[in-house]
Each structure stands twice: as structure tokens, then as C-alpha cells.
Amino acid sequence: MLRPLTSALRLLRPWKPLQTRGCASDGAARGREIQVRALEGPDQALSPAGITEILMNRPRARNALGNVFVRELLEALAQLREDRQVRVLLFRSAVKGVFCAGADLKEREQMSEAEVEVFVQRLRGMMTEIGGTQRLPRCLGVALAKELIFTGRRLSGTQAQVLGLVNHAVAQNEEGNAAYHRARALAQEILPQAPIAVRLSKVAIDRGMEVDIASGMAIEGICYAQNIPTQDRLEGMAAFREKRPPKFVGK
Numbered sequence: 001m002l003r004p005l006t007s008a009l010r011l012l013r014p015w016k017p018l019q020t021r022g023c024a025s026d027g028a029a030r031g032r033e034i035q036v037r038a039l040e041g042p043d044q045a046l047s048p049a050g051i052t053e054i055l056m057n058r059p060r061a062r063n064a065l066g067n068v069f070v071r072e073l074l075e076a077l078a079q080l081r082e083d084r085q086v087r088v089l090l091f092r093s094a095v096k097g098v099f100c101a102g103a104d105l106k107e108r109e110q111m112s113e114a115e116v117e118v119f120v121q122r123l124r125g126m127m128t129e130i131g132g133t134q135r136l137p138r139c140l141g142v143a144l145a146k147e148l149i150f151t152g153r154r155l156s157g158t159q160a161q162v163l164g165l166v167n168h169a170v171a172q173n174e175e176g177n178a179a180y181h182r183a184r185a186l187a188q189e190i191l192p193q194a195p196i197a198v199r200l201s202k203v204a205i206d207r208g209m210e211v212d213i214a215s216g217m218a219i220e221g222i223c224y225a226q227n228i229p230t231q232d233r234l235e236g237m238a239a240f241r242e243k244r245p246p247k248f249v250g251k
Contacts (some may be wrong), residue, residue: 034054034055051188052086053092059094064104138209168182195250
């Protein structure tokens, strides 16, 4: 039986963004390992809503996934899900030269077996990358997935792109933030699109990949039905008829 998907469009009370003034690693003085910042300026000029960044700021542990880090990240994501002003979310490191070191093994070593199990379950609910023995074969095929997992081989960005594990690989710049600028450019492409349609497309793809194609088509139908009564759908058709750019408002 298909689970109801109406929760995908549930818009609750507005969320007040966490206050941050920059992305330097000295932001730890504020005592938060996860910071949230709504971009300003040309990034939000295309539409009423805009791009928000989650800044990972745990310099001493190279942004490793520790208890405090994960708790603050889950809290931020829960609030952002309720904020209809957020159309695109970027993850960015506030620590120069580092994105995320992965699991905090030093902290994990101090946990009991029960604590480790609970912690890993929290990660599974947050990160789609968790569960590599199941996800990697679905991306690359069984043989190549086994080779990479059994050998623990590290891949370069270019190798990962060739295999289809990442969408883009870019040459690094002097500032060390070439990947961030590519992500910003992609966010700018997504920003002017109809936010409800984008959100429902994400639901249809994510849920559809977990089931057979017939069930996936049914999920797509449910998602499309939720888009039919929106103002944005009518605006899209009107803009096409009038040969002008659409102005989507997320309603």
C-alpha cells in the first residue's frame, strides 16, 4: 500500500532563521556547530524566496559527525522543512580546506553498543548516503560496488563523476571554493522554478526508486494530483501562452 504523500506539502508555522554573519571558522564562538544563513543580494533577486546555506562549523574535528553536530543539524533541518521561503538548501563547510570528515570515530569509540546503534539510526534518517552496501550496488551494479567496498578504495572527484556518483567535478581555484561556486550556480538554476513542483518531483523520484516501476508511476500520479490545484501550475500555463517568463510564488 502506498503511504500518503500529502505531508510533503505541509506548511507549518514560519521559522525564524538562526543568526549568522559569516562563514569563518571563528563562528564557533557562538557555540554552534551548525549555523544557518539565508543568502542575500543577487542570489535572491530572481524570486521572493531564495537560497539558504547550512554551515558546518566544527573545525577541531574537521566537521566529523559527532553527537552535538548531528543533533544541531537535525534541529536545523526540522525547522527548514517548515520554512516556505526556502527553495534551495546548500551544505557548506565553514572550515577552510575541509567539507566533512565523516563519522567521529574518537567519539564513537566512547559509546556503548546500544548508543552506537541509536546514533547510526539517527544518521540513516538524515543522510541518504548511509547504507552503502544497499545503495552503491543500485548505482553502480553489484560487481563494481563489491570491489569498491571490499577494497575501501578512495576515488577522486573526477573518478566519482565518471562513475556517476557525483554530478559535477570542477578544477579547484585559488580560494579553494570552486565546488561551492558550482553548487551556487546550480542553485540559481533551480531557484526560479515552481517550488511545489520541484518538491513533489523530489518526492516522486525518492519514493519511486524504492518500489517497482508500476508503484512508482502511481506515486508520480499522486504527486501530480497535488500540483493540479496550485496557482503556480496556472501561472506556468499562462506564461507559456503569453510567451513570458513565469513568476512562481509557491502556492
